[in-house]
Amino acid sequence: xxxxxGTLVLTRHGESVWNLEGRFTGWTDVPLSxxxxxxxxxxxxxxxxxxxxxxxxxxxxxxxxxxxxxxxxEEMGRPWIPVQRSWRLNERHYGALQGLNxxxxxxxxxxxxxxxxxxSYDVPPPALTDDDxxxxxxxxxxxxxxxxxxxxxxxxxxxxxRLLPYWQDVLAPQLRAGQHVLVVAHGNSLRALIKQxxxxxxxxxxxxxxxxxxxxxxxxxxxxxxLGRTGL
Numbered sequence: 001x002x003x004x005x006g007t008l009v010l011t012r013h014g015e016s017v018w019n020l021e022g023r024f025t026g027w028t029d030v031p032l033s034x035x036x037x038x039x040x041x042x043x044x045x046x047x048x049x050x051x052x053x054x055x056x057x058x059x060x061x062x063x064x065x066x067x068x069x070x071x072x073x074e075e076m077g078r079p080w081i082p083v084q085r086s087w088r089l090n091e092r093h094y095g096a097l098q099g100l101n102x103x104x105x106x107x108x109x110x111x112x113x114x115x116x117x118x119x120s121y122d123v124p125p126p127a128l129t130d131d132d133x134x135x136x137x138x139x140x141x142x143x144x145x146x147x148x149x150x151x152x153x154x155x156x157x158x159x160x161x162r163l164l165p166y167w168q169d170v171l172a173p174q175l176r177a178g179q180h181v182l183v184v185a186h187g188n189s190l191r192a193l194i195k196q197x198x199x200x201x202x203x204x205x206x207x208x209x210x211x212x213x214x215x216x217x218x219x220x221x222x223x224x225x226x227l228g229r230t231g232l
Contacts, residue, residue: 002178004221004227005176005178005220005221005222005224006055006175006177006178006180006181007175007218008171008175008180008197008217008218009181009182010190010194010215010218011072011182011183011213012184012185012212013067013068013185013186014032014033014038014040014043014064014068015033015035016032016064017033018030019033019036019212020033020035021101022101022103023099024099025091025094026097027093027094027139028099029062029064030063032063032064036068036212037071039068040067040068040069040075041075042213043068043214044076047072047075048075048077052076052180052182053180054081054182055081055082055174055179055180056082056083056180057069057081057183057184058085058183059185060091060186061085061141065184065185069182069184072184086166086170087142087145087150088166088189089166089183090185090186090189091186091188091189092155092158092159092187093136093151093154094117094125095124095125095128095153095154096125096127096128096132096153119206119207120155120156120206121156121202122155122157123155124153124154126153127153128152135150135152136151156188156192156205159188159191160192160195163193163196164196175220175224187209190216191208194208194216197218198229214231216229216230217229217231
């Protein structure tokens with residue numbers, strides 16, 4: 001039996017058009033910007049040059065992650081590998097802030113209140129009402145979930161709770177089996193996973209910033225104890 005597990009690479013999607021416009025995005029499905037597509041290509045080339053050959057890809061259900069992954073895999077010459085997608089890898093749901101300009105929202109509610117919504121660990125933004133068309137319960141990609149599952153808003157702590165089962169039930173078993181795993185997701189879903197992998201405290205995780213399109217690589221022993229991390 002090998003003394004090491006598979007390699008895990010985490011990559012935040014490339015810049016989206018709402019990143020460019022300074023809007024709260026959350027679960028809103030927006031495309032990559034031109035810069036975001038370039039970032040995806042560079043990420044794929046960087047991983048190919050490093051010799052990383054993923055056996056399986058995991059993404060959220062949001063297009064900016066899906067297309068970042070596709071572009072990167074094309075650069076790596078591996079567009080054919082199996083793909084698993086899950087809502088558990090989605091970005092944090094920003095509730096009623098989704099679609100709003102961050103600077104305009106700070107002027108309306110005050111910078112300290114917006115900072116609390118954005119940067120606290122366990123304070124969610126104002127929730128969407130059930131009849132709001134932005135609520136994920138109206139999106140066909142989430143119709144198979146139990147009605148109480150799609151969130152109306154989330155804190156980072158909420159993202160950690162819904163992300164951990166995916167780590168425990170899906171990603172960890174693949175790594176233990178020696179598979180090399182690529183996860184292309186979002187700033188907050190990846191922060192939730194990194195919190196688990198690195199044992200980061202609730203207070204410290206809120207200060208972690210993940211650049212778009214920049215791969216982070218983890219290596220593990222056979223018991224999934226972290227051996228090393230590069231790229232962050």
